[in-house]
Amino acid sequence: MSAVAFERVTLGYGGRRVLADVSFSIPQGAFVGLLGANGAGKTTMLRAILGLVGPASGAISVLGRPPTRGNPTIGYMPQARRALPHPGISGIDFVLTAAGGHRWGWPVATAAEKEAAWKALEEVGAADLARRPLAELSGGERQRILIAQALIGDPKLLLLDEPLISLDAAHQRVIIDLVHEVAERLGIAVLFCSHEINPLMRAVDRVLYLGNGKAAIGSVDEVINGPVLSRLYGTPITVMRVAGRIFVMADDIELEGAAHVHDV
């Protein structure tokens, strides 16, 4: 049984297609980098796995079952710009919202919910940060709290939407190593959405690259090369490796990294 399987899946909004006839599968416990240009459909794919966007055609399976909303086997970390309810909330109260310990806006967690929240915070080494307001934390510290929230309920699949956004290279490395270590220890498959392959190279088993409505999956070498990316971008792409880093270029413009902009 795969962690995630897409069989000839088409996704879109209204009549507008985002992905067309896409098939792939992700084994349990695999660490997969989900890449693609702005608007390629990364978030839409995560939303489909969460059961929030239904396929126009084809079949999606998540740990052997069709997607359902509120699936407890999935931990989801939305993009930070969409994630925070209000800045004054403390880390522990934020994590408790995922444990079900907030009702009508009040923290009325049961002992079991509190225990689950502190356990998740400890998994990511964030228990010391948890009583501080999220607004006071650095970007890297806040990402730890968001990852802790995604770990509530002992998921078997983690969907992380751009956890590296607005982090410097050193903090990116810390977050990737943390997710890698926790996922390996707990046997969790990870779909790690990023706009750049380089920071992920130390952790990924596979890359799932989206573009032009299509997807390619495989090792870094199998996917991040001129022929495959030219197909996904619909334009001639050159892939260069310099000092262990990969540069994806169309004409003289670097496509990954600098070209990928978010309104953070």
Ligand SMILES: Nc1ncnc2c1ncn2[C@@H]1O[C@H](COP(=O)(O)OP(=O)(O)OP(=O)(O)O)[C@@H](O)[C@H]1O
């Ligand atoms: N709720 C929606 N209704 C209509 N169109 C949408 C909706 N959400 C996303 N889209 C469109 O679907 C396409 C894919 O968007 P999506 O957010 O999945 O891309 P992405 O790869 O995650 O992009 P980014 O890297 O910018 O976050 C885009 O063209 C976007 O405008």
